[in-house]
Amino acid sequence: MKTNWKSPDIIIGKEATGKFYYRRKVFENEVWKEIEKGNNVLIAAPRRVGKTSVMKYMTENPKESYKLIFRNVQGIDDEKRFYKTIYELIIFCLSKFKKSKTLIQNYFTKMRISEITTSGIKIETKDIDYLGEINSLIPQLDQD
Structure with a gap:
């Protein structure tokens, strides 16, 4: 018995955004x-099911009084690079808020941060304990 195999319709490419995004309202x-409870959220699912699309949609359409930034850290396979990325995201987020200006300025001088852009942070010092810096920065966030 001969069976004809038919290839499934698979869309390969970037995440679905805009009119191509399929809303998953319940999720x-x-x-x-x-998030509103103050919990962290880890989304784990097979490839190509829409994890990134959902996160990008939520980032582009946040609830009132929320500011979201999306960074995909999946490809980071080095502990130091991971903590550096998290540290840079914290500094980048804080730089968006006027009330954190003094805290950021103190870190700029201490860490020799010379530039913050949408693509990242330029740090002149290379030997930084990013996990230690994150751990010292987090308690200060509660105070501010």
């Missing part, structure tokens, strides 16, 4: 519930 609401 989005569950993520927002956890």
